Amino acid sequence: MSDTPAPSGSSREPAAPEPAGYQPAAVEAAARRYWSEIGAFEVVEDPSRPKFYCLSMLPYPSGALHMGHVRNYTIGDVISRYQRMTGKNVVQPMGWDAFGLPAENAAIKNKTAPGKWTRANIEHMRVQLQMMGYAIDWTRELATCDPDYYVHEQRVFVRLLAKGMAYRKSSVVNWDPVDQTVLANEQVVDGRGWRSGALVEKREIPQWFLKITDYAQELLDGLDALPGWPEPVKTMQRNWIGRSEGLELAFDVEGTDDRLSVFTTRPDTLMGATFLSIAGEHPLALRAAAADPDLAAFLADLKRGGVSEAELETQVKRGRDTGLRAIHPITGEALPIYVASFVLMSYGTGAVMAVPGHDQRDWELAKAKDLPIRLVIVPDELRHAPPDAVEKLRRRVTEEGAFTERGWLVSSGQYDGMDFQQALDALATRFEAEGRGARRVNYRLRDWGVSRQRYWGCPIPVIHCAACGAVPVPEDQLPVVLPEDVAFLGVQSPIKADPDWRRTLCPRCGGPAERETDTFDTFMESSWYYARYTSPGASDMVDARVDHWLPVDQYIGGIEHAILHLLYFRFYHKLLRDMGVVKGDEPATNLLTQGMVVAETFYREDASGEREWINPADVDIERDERGRILRASARSDGGRVSVGGIEKMAKSKNNGVDPQSMVDKYGADTVRLFSMFAAPPEQSLEWSEAGVEGMARFLRRLWAQVERHMAGAAAPALDVASLTAGQKTLRRQLHETIQKVGDDYGRRHSFNTAIAALMELLNHVSKSDDASPNGRALRQEALEAIVLLLNPITPHASHALRQRLGHAETLLEDVPFPRPDAAALERDAVTLAVQVNGKLRGTIEAAVDASREALEAMALAEPHVAVLLQGKTVRKVIVVPGKIVNIVV
RNA sequence: GCGAAAGUGGCGAAAUUGGUAGACGCACAGGCUUCAGGUGCCUGCGACCGCAAGGUUGUGGGGGUUCGAGUCCCCCCUUUCGCACCA
Numbered sequence: 001m002s003d004t005p006a007p008s009g010s011s012r013e014p015a016a017p018e019p020a021g022y023q024p025a026a027v028e029a030a031a032r033r034y035w036s037e038i039g040a041f042e043v044v045e046d047p048s049r050p051k052f053y054c055l056s057m058l059p060y061p062s063g064a065l066h067m068g069h070v071r072n073y074t075i076g077d078v079i080s081r082y083q084r085m086t087g088k089n090v091v092q093p094m095g096w097d098a099f100g101l102p103a104e105n106a107a108i109k110n111k112t113a114p115g116k117w118t119r120a121n122i123e124h125m126r127v128q129l130q131m132m133g134y135a136i137d138w139t140r141e142l143a144t145c146d147p148d149y150y151v152h153e154q155r156v157f158v159r160l161l162a163k164g165m166a167y168r169k170s171s172v173v174n175w176d177p178v179d180q181t182v183l184a185n186e187q188v189v190d191g192r193g194w195r196s197g198a199l200v201e202k203r204e205i206p207q208w209f210l211k212i213t214d215y216a217q218e219l220l221d222g223l224d225a226l227p228g229w230p231e232p233v234k235t236m237q238r239n240w241i242g243r244s245e246g247l248e249l250a251f252d253v254e255g256t257d258d259r260l261s262v263f264t265t266r267p268d269t270l271m272g273a274t275f276l277s278i279a280g281e282h283p284l285a286l287r288a289a290a291a292d293p294d295l296a297a298f299l300a301d302l303k304r305g306g307v308s309e310a311e312l313e314t315q316v317k318r319g320r321d322t323g324l325r326a327i328h329p330i331t332g333e334a335l336p337i338y339v340a341s342f343v344l345m346s347y348g349t350g351a352v353m354a355v356p357g358h359d360q361r362d363w364e365l366a367k368a369k370d371l372p373i374r375l376v377i378v379p380d381e382l383r384h385a386p387p388d389a390v391e392k393l394r395r396r397v398t399e400e401g402a403f404t405e406r407g408w409l410v411s412s413g414q415y416d417g418m419d420f421q422q423a424l425d426a427l428a429t430r431f432e433a434e435g436r437g438a439r440r441v442n443y444r445l446r447d448w449g450v451s452r453q454r455y456w457g458c459p460i461p462v463i464h465c466a467a468c469g470a471v472p473v474p475e476d477q478l479p480v481v482l483p484e485d486v487a488f489l490g491v492q493s494p495i496k497a498d499p500d501w502r503r504t505l506c507p508r509c510g511g512p513a514e515r516e517t518d519t520f521d522t523f524m525e526s527s528w529y530y531a532r533y534t535s536p537g538a539s540d541m542v543d544a545r546v547d548h549w550l551p552v553d554q555y556i557g558g559i560e561h562a563i564l565h566l567l568y569f570r571f572y573h574k575l576l577r578d579m580g581v582v583k584g585d586e587p588a589t590n591l592l593t594q595g596m597v598v599a600e601t602f603y604r605e606d607a608s609g610e611r612e613w614i615n616p617a618d619v620d621i622e623r624d625e626r627g628r629i630l631r632a633s634a635r636s637d638g639g640r641v642s643v644g645g646i647e648k649m650a651k652s653k654n655n656g657v658d659p660q661s662m663v664d665k666y667g668a669d670t671v672r673l674f675s676m677f678a679a680p681p682e683q684s685l686e687w688s689e690a691g692v693e694g695m696a697r698f699l700r701r702l703w704a705q706v707e708r709h710m711a712g713a714a715a716p717a718l719d720v721a722s723l724t725a726g727q728k729t730l731r732r733q734l735h736e737t738i739q740k741v742g743d744d745y746g747r748r749h750s751f752n753t754a755i756a757a758l759m760e761l762l763n764h765v766s767k768s769d770d771a772s773p774n775g776r777a778l779r780q781e782a783l784e785a786i787v788l789l790l791n792p793i794t795p796h797a798s799h800a801l802r803q804r805l806g807h808a809e810t811l812l813e814d815v816p817f818p819r820p821d822a823a824a825l826e827r828d829a830v831t832l833a834v835q836v837n838g839k840l841r842g843t844i845e846a847a848v849d850a851s852r853e854a855l856e857a858m859a860l861a862e863p864h865v866a867v868l869l870q871g872k873t874v875r876k877v878i879v880v881p882g883k884i885v886n887i888v889v
Numbered sequence: 890g891c892g893a894a895a896g897u898g899g900c901g902a903a904a905u906u907g908g909u910a911g912a913c914g915c916a917c918a919g920g921c922u923u924c925a926g927g928u929g930c931c932u933g934c935g936a937c938c939g940c941a942a943g944g945u946u947g948u949g950g951g952g953g954u955u956c957g958a959g960u961c962c963c964c965c966c967u968u969u970c971g972c973a974c975c976a
Contacts, residue, residue: 232893236971239892244975264976277976317974342974352976360890361974444975562971627899627916677914678901684969686901693927694914704929743905753903756913763913833909838957840909864943878956884908888956 022703022797024667031796032133040811041135043091045548052088053549054080055530055588057557057565058095058144061121062102065128067597067649067675067687068558070659074672074793075594075681075751076556077134081792082745083553084135085817091549093533094129094136096122098145099457099522107456107488114456115484118145128660132668133796135813140536144458144525149532151479152541153524154461158472159579161462165211168470171449175203179491182453202303207451207518208460212571216241216443218585219570228590230682233562240563242444247428248349249437251276251326253284254334260284260326263348263442266358268423271412272376273353274366276326277319277340282350285339288322295320295339302341317342317364329436330413340365348442356402363402373398377407448568450521455493457519458482465506465513474507480515493517526565527572530555531582541581552588559593559682566591592749595684597675599655601644602632613654614641617661617689646686657687669794670696676751676793698759699797702790705766706783706804715780716773720823727778730768734782735824737761741789742817755793758786780805785818834859835886841865844885852879859885 035041045051056076059069076092084090096118103114110117122143129136142149160166174183178196182205193200212219220241223234246265253260260276278285280302289296298320318341325334342361343352356366356373366373375394382390390410397403406420415423431437451460459480461473473480483501486494495501496517506513528541534549535542557565573587602619603611614634619641622630632641649656662671673695679685709715723731737757744754765782768775784805791798791812803809827848832855834842842864846855856877859865865887872889879885 232971235893239972242972242975246976262976266976340974342976344975347975354976359976361976442975559970621916623899623916625899625917629899680902683895683902688901688915690915691901697929698914700929748905750905752901753905753913756903759913831909835909835957838955843909876956878908880908880957884957886908886956 021707022700024669024699024796027800028133028668028796031799032130034799034809035133035135035811038811040813041092041137042139043089043137045545046089047548049087049089051549052080052083052090052554053534053552054083054090054092054554055533055552055556056092056094057555057561058097058526058529059125060097060100060102061118061125061143063121063124065125065132065659067657067659069129070132070671071597071675071681071685072556072558072594073129073132073134074675075592075749076554077132077672077795078676078745078751078792079554079556079749080135081795081813082817084813085788085791085815086746087816090135090813091140091533092134092136093140094134094138095140095142095529095533096125096144097522097526097529098122098143099519099525101454101456103456104454104488108491111488113484113486113488115145118456119143131663132659132672135795140533142529142532142536144522144529145456145482147479147481150458150525152532153458153520153528154473154478154480155475156528156541156576156579156581157520158461158475158478160210160575161472163579165214165575166208166450167211168206168208170204171207171209172202172204173207173453175201176491177201181491181493205453207449208462209447209449210571210575212448212568213443213445215571215574216243216445217441218574219445219567222570222586226586226589226591230591230593233559233566233591233593236562237567240445240567243441244444245439245441247424247431247437248440249329249353249431251329251335251353253337254325254327258284260337260351261349262351262353263440264353266355266420267427268406268409268415268418268420269355269358269376270330270353270423270427271409271415272355272357272374273328273335274356274372274374275336275338275354277338277343277352277354277362277365278322279343279345279350280339280341281345282339282343284324284337284351285322288324292323295322298339302339317361317368319365319369321369329431329434336371338365338369346446347444357397358402358404360402360404374411375403376410376412377403377405378410379403379405379407383408448521448571450524451518452521453493453496453518455482455486455488455495455519457522458525459495460516460518460520462516463504463506463513464516465509465511467511468506468508468513470516471506471508471513477507482519523565523568527568528576530569530587531573531576541576546581547583550582551584551586554590554592555588556592556594559595562593592681594681595679596648597687598646598648598684599657599687601647601653601655602634602641603644604634604639604641611644613644613652615654615656616687617657648684649687657689662692666692666696667699667796669797670699673699673755673794677755678752680752681749698762699794701766702762702786703797703801705762706787706801709776709779709783710804710806712771713776715776718777718781719774723774723778726768727770727774730764730782731778731824732827733761733764734778734785735820738785738789738818739820739825742819745792751793754789758789762786788812788815788818830882832859832882833884834862834865835884836865836868837888838886841868848882850881852881855879855881855885859887 054076056072080090080092098118103118106117107114144150157166176183176193176196176198178198179193183193183200192198220238220243223237226234244265246263247267248261248263250259250261262276280299285299289299319338322337322339324337326337328335343350354362356362356371357375358377363373375397378390378393382393393403409415409418409423415426418426428439459482461478461480463471463473465471488494502514502517504513504515530552531542531546534546569587573582576582600616602614602616604614605611618635619632620635621632624630629643632643633639634641647653647655659671670692674692675685677695678691740757741754744750765779787798787801787805798812802812829845830848831843831845833840834844842862844858844862846858856879869889874887874889876888877885
């Protein structure tokens with residue numbers, strides 16, 4: 001700073017430096033300073049008020065806030081501030097989902113330790129969240145990479161081990177033979193390791209699992225008790241859990257004492273079974289392969305190939321006869337047992353009865369292997385049809401493909417003529433009596449594999465001892481702390497490379513032992529953070545405060561978490577409930593899934609056809625008089641660019657817009673306002689800087705209205721009794737808006753229409769130029785209401801404008817949300833539409849209490865209507881009071 | 890293939906219970922203010938016909954229910970998302 005005095009007589013010294021209009025930077029800094037000084041959003045339990053727990057999914061600290069975060073946390077903030085204005089004790093916490101692979105990638109690239117990188121990102125992103133003005137209780141902040149946090153996760157895990165809810169088994173992973181490491185699915189590109197380029201192999205290694213399948217039925221049933229969750233999310237979870245009912249049935253294997261169990265959802269097709277298919281990993285297949293080198297080669301071949309679903313999809317159905325024969329439990333026929341590529345060991349029993357006539361996969365294998373195809377089910381219309389009609393279907397089933405619908409049994413001996421249910425009941429009863437089978441429910445949901453062969457995660461608290469096996473780390477020795485001061489030499493996990501960290505003593509026998517070097521799936525940390533937020537500083541996972549705050553009243557996050565996170569979140573809550581940690585069956589009563597943030601893409605192609613993507617911020621667009629795009633050009637050199645279509649904001653298309661730059665340019669309130677206005681929360685939101693400017697314009701106009709109003713004579717108290725008709729109308733519009741905005745915030749979560757209603761109201765207010773005492777009083781009432789109604793969305797501007805309207809500085813969240821005045825909502829006249837034969841022909845003004853007869857007479861007398869009715873006979877008149885009169889001629 | 894959601898002006902969208910389609914905003918056009926404008930204000934803006942008044946038509950396509958359909962029912966098309974050999 002310089003000591004030099006300012007030159008005298010400088011024009012930089014205006015007499016009264018009244019700031020010109022709306023200055024978002026200053027307004028926002030002042031509001032945030034005030035909130036921070038009074039600790040506005042720090043909350044404690046308060047039994048005298050209803051609580052409201054508003055939770056947004058915690059961010060991964062990737063480095064900088066992106067528009068998806070802004071949208072998510074603005075929705076949460078709007079709901080939080082609105083609920084607090086209605087008198088609730090609102091908690092809105094925030095934390096960091098801090099473990100994960102990107103930190104390892106960054107560590108390799110930048111040669112920094114993942115912990116250091118992550119913590120630096122958190123510092124930066126916290127400042128950015130604060131810049132957005134979110135009403136967060138920062139005293140509850142947590143980072144999942146802190147030992148203070150994950151110690152509780154380790155403690156829960158060893159208790160789950162003791163309860164048998166966690167167990168270890170071998171499971172297939174992607175193995176990179178060059179980097180000597182396990183790869184996540186997304187690190188496998190076209191069957192090759194993303195860094196090494198080596199062909200990825202399937203490899204079985206022992207891993208830890210949580211028994212989520214024990215809760216499959218409860219997780220399914222619980223969805224019905226969640227009316228506040230979006231239907232699409234519940235449908236996806238139902239499909240994921242994938243409950244199916246059927247019959248488990250054992251076939252005798254010829255010449256042995258073995259039995260081969262299959263699961264089927266179509267026991268009605270049993271008489272059409274012509275062979276059996278088993279998975280390549282099935283014990284029977286392995287045993288048969290021991291004596292059959294060709295079969296062994298086939299099994300080895302099946303094992304090869306990617307784990308990815310996309311690869312499985314395109315695979316042809318392959319099979320190979322094991323030489324074994326199974327005895328059909330009803331006909332006694334000997335059926336060949338095949339190993340089939342499409343049978344999954346992990347579902348059902350790993351074996352199926354093959355009914356080529358009524359299952360497309362079985363049909364394809366039967367065709368390839370020339371196995372018999374039998375028709376045993378016919379549709380309704382063929383139930384009593386003559387034989388030649390059935391013959392047609394039989395030919396179709398033989399030549400073209402399976403008939404997979406349910407129907408009526410034929411060629412099934414004593415079961416002929418039964419429908420699906422009758423056949424199921426008859427067969428189930430029979431096989432239950434014979435001890436050969438039983439009704440069975442299967443789920444496609446698998447147990448949750450929680451092991452990751454990565455460094456940057458929560459260490460799995462287990463010690464491997466040559467004598468005692470896998471031994472849980474005793475609770476008093478927790479946490480097992482992940483060393484953070486590590487160097488990343490290659491891809492391999494530093495704790496796997498470090499013999500000193502691994503080396504320890506067995507807690508059971510005291511002998512030399514090694515620590516587990518796998519870490520938990522990061523979904524583990526995000527499955528219980530909502531509970532920890534309620535009890536900051538608790539020495540256990542939670543304390544008594546948890547019962548005050550749970551369940552979460554409103555959860556907000558991306559639809560991409562519809563299945564995995566939200567299912568684990570519900571599962572973990574049930575685990576914690578059964579351990580006595582939390583109460584209630586579900587963690588969150590209401591869920592809002594917000595849509596993506598998308599933007600236009602622009603590109604240029606070079607000679608080789610390579611696309612250079614240009615950020616929308618660097619493109620100028622010319623339009624014709626209809627508003628259609630004529631040409632787009634790069635601002636840097638004026639060169640023409642192509643429009644590439646609207647895509648999710650992403651680095652690869654260079655169409656991301658940095659929230660920081662938008663806040664710097666327009667202020668946080670404008671950015672918040674645009675992200676709430678441009679689309680309903682569940683839909684995708686198209687970023688448009690022109691749209692952002694429109695929002696800035698609205699805030700400037702509101703500011704200008706308040707300034708103009710306050711520059712005039714002081715507003716007296718409103719004298720309701722002496723309002724003119726025009727004033728009554730404006731006041732009614734005001735109170736209708738109050739009613740609508742409250743409903744839009746609280747019930748509908750329809751923030752875009754709330755803003756539209758406020759804009760409309762401001763348009764009405766600015767058009768009225770009423771300087772009478774009641775006119776000024778009404779404008780004061782309206783402007784005060786607009787400022788409060790807008791507060792959840794634009795809290796900084798509202799904070800400043802409230803003071804400009806003559807109030808002392810205060811926390812607006814503690815000012816009650818405006819309520820509509822019932823008297824102001826009353827109308828004495830309404831406009832009704834008049835239709836002739838359903839077509840709008842005119843409108844009439846009528847008293848609210850006008851009789852049907854009076855309305856009918858007025859409608860018939862309406863000039864346009866009267867002209868149209870000349871020479872016609874009125875057949876019927878429908879009168880809907882307050883809405884419409886329809887004249888039928 | 891299976892499941893779900895959606896399709897409305899040049900664009901983002903609104904229409905909450907079957908009752909005046911297109912609120913609100915963007916873009917565009919015309920005008921005013923300004924030394925100037927990436928400012929502010931006013932006006933217009935679904936399409937077609939018309940100077941206008943007004944008329945006709947219009948919510949992906951086809952059918953239906955109804956006095957009345959963007960909304961309900963049936964068939965079809967398109968898009969997005971999720972799952973994808975689950976017996």
